[in-house]
Structures are given as structure tokens and as C-alpha cells.
Amino acid sequence: MRLLLAEDEKELSNALVVILKHSNYSVDAVYNGQDALDYITNGDYDGVVLDIMMPKMDGITVLRKVRESGNSVPVLLLTAKSEIDDRVTGLDSGADDYLTKPFATKELLARIRAMTRRKGENTGSLLKCGNITLNRSTFEVSSPKATLRLANKEFQMLEMLMSNEGMIISTERFMEKIWGYDTETNQNVVWVYVSYLRKKLAALDANVAIKAVRNRGYALEAVND
Incomplete structure (x- = not known):
């Protein structure tokens, strides 16, 4: 299963890549919103973990552009913002789930499993x-x-x-x-x-x-x- 990780904090990104690969995911990592949009547009992903606060283009803008293009790839927003309005904005923009920093690794993996499972629930596990x-x-x-x-x-x-x-x-x-x-x-x-x-x-x-x-x-x- 292939994921795109868009996170501008490189130390966090590197740690998450190791964790995800250890959990049998194939991972591409990018560090700004424009690259995230380009990779999603040109790639074939089973899920995207997308930080909101990124340089060049914020995650919400990336998400809106992806959904406007008709791409239904599952997206988990990963951000330090925890206010209800921010969560609502993210979900209304087309996110499948929302996780705030700091987070437990087990919860991140569980949410990714749930997000990608919903995409392929017709085939089951x-x-x-x-x-x-x-x-x-x-x-x-x-x-x-x-x-x-x-x-x-x-x-x-x-x-x-x-x-x-x-x-x-x-x-x-x-x-x-x-x-x-x-x-x-x-x-x-x-x-x-x-x-x-x-x-x-x-x-x-x-x-x-x-x-x-x-x-x-x-x-x-x-x-x-």
C-alpha cells in the first residue's frame, strides 16, 4: 500500500517514514504543499497524510485543489491546530480524518488503516x-x-x-x-x-x-x- 506523507518538519517526517515503512507501507515524502499537489496529481496513492501548515501552499488549499480535480484519494490531515473550526474546515474541504499534534504513533497507524480500509471496504481484509x-x-x-x-x-x-x-x-x-x-x-x-x-x-x-x-x-x- 502506497502513501504520500506531506510534512515540512523534516525530523518528524523522517521518523514517520521509518514507522510507516516498518508497518509495510511504501512511502513518498515531500516537504511543501506544491510538491504535495504535484505528487498527488501525478502519482497513484492509497492514502495521503497531509500537514496543514506548509510552505508554498497550505494543506487545506492542496486538499481543495485535489478534490476539485475529482481525485478521491483518502486524506488524513495532520496538524498542530486543534480548534473545532479548524477541524470543520478541514473535513468540509474533503478530508477523511483529522489528527492533531502531538499524537501517539499507534493512533496515527490506526487512523491510516481505517482511512484506507474505507476506500477498499468492498474487498475486505x-x-x-x-x-x-x-x-x-x-x-x-x-x-x-x-x-x-x-x-x-x-x-x-x-x-x-x-x-x-x-x-x-x-x-x-x-x-x-x-x-x-x-x-x-x-x-x-x-x-x-x-x-x-x-x-x-x-x-x-x-x-x-x-x-x-x-x-x-x-x-x-x-x-x-
Whole structure:
């Protein structure tokens, strides 16, 4: 799951990035409102954590522009302002939730989970394909034979494949969604993680497999008996 964190206090931002990545999120961090708007406009995020008081463009203005463009990405406003009027302004501008500083890390993570869960509540926390089940809450993939916990990017990649069973996902799409559209990471990393996942699916005796489609990408398909 990919998040954008827009927070101008760099020490706080760095700490939050570590916490979020440890919780199996992929995170892009920006430090001003204009960059936040650009990233949201050009990226593909499952949620945004948006500070209100930022240079170049405040968070409320960013939020309004995002909603005016028709983008419904879930947004959690993160700010030192705690007055009721500020909360109302934020929510009326299209925010999904509002959290004031200082805050407990557990509460932030719980609010992000709730915010992103509402976006995909039609699919729930479990994804099933063939004889395997992916638990979005525990980051575990299981079959009748065993249960394995996935690393961050393994989980995100398998979630994309299972959510689009039978559909080809390009290497570029994996890179944009999981590593970020401005990443400098070599695209060969996608093949590396596909290899990791294939070994885990084999260990589970899964009746689905990740198929490579030459020059197009990868798809999760049923295994022929």
C-alpha cells in the first residue's frame, strides 16, 4: 500500500517514514504543499497524510485543489491546530480524518488503516485466489499447507497481483505503485521480488503462479494440473 506523507518538519517526517515503512507501507515524502499537489496529481496513492501548515501552499488549499480535480484519494490531515473550526474546515474541504499534534504513533497507524480500509471496504481484509489467502491486516499469505509472513514489498506486489488476477501488470506499474514514480531504483528489482514470491508460492503448494508475459509484465494465473 502506497502513501504520500506531506510534512515540512523534516525530523518528524523522517521518523514517520521509518514507522510507516516498518508497518509495510511504501512511502513518498515531500516537504511543501506544491510538491504535495504535484505528487498527488501525478502519482497513484492509497492514502495521503497531509500537514496543514506548509510552505508554498497550505494543506487545506492542496486538499481543495485535489478534490476539485475529482481525485478521491483518502486524506488524513495532520496538524498542530486543534480548534473545532479548524477541524470543520478541514473535513468540509474533503478530508477523511483529522489528527492533531502531538499524537501517539499507534493512533496515527490506526487512523491510516481505517482511512484506507474505507476506500477498499468492498474487498475486505482478505484476498483469495485459488487455494491461497492474503491477509491485509497481518501481511500473511496462507494455504492449506502453511502460512508465511511477507516482507513489505513482497506483500505489496502480491496484493497487486491478487487484486488483478489474470491481468498483466507491467514492470513500470509495479515500480510506480511500490517504489514511487521518481525512484532511481533499477527496474530489475521487480524481477528479484517476483522470484522471491515464486519461491514462497511453491512452498505453500499454491495452485496459482506468477507468469511472465514477454515485454509486457506479470500476471497471477491458475496452475494447470
